Amino acid sequence: MPEINPKEGIWNLLKRALADFAAADLAHLTRAIKQKLKKIQHRPDLITGCLSPTGLELHGLIEAPDIPASTE
Structure with missing residues (x-):
């Protein structure tokens, strides 16, 4: 069984986003x-979803935002 490449998941997302797109030119x-x-890039959940099927260790790769504790 070939290894799953995480780039394939990103390309799949990109292809779906451009499915009905008709470019006027290369630019x-x-x-x-x-x-x-x-x-x-600004959707870490999408990136994580592309990495998880690969079996790669995700710990520490995507960190949670540092949110200060409430002082109430």
Whole structure:
């Protein structure tokens, strides 16, 4: 069984995001791809979802935000 590549999950998300996209030219396609990848980058849950099937250790890879404890 071949190893699962985490990049495949990211490409799958990107392909779904661009499914109905018709680029006017290469520059338009490039901008759209960069925009969609930026949106994916800001969704750690999507990235984690692409990494978990690989069996890679996720501990410490994506840290929870440092939220101060309430003083009430």
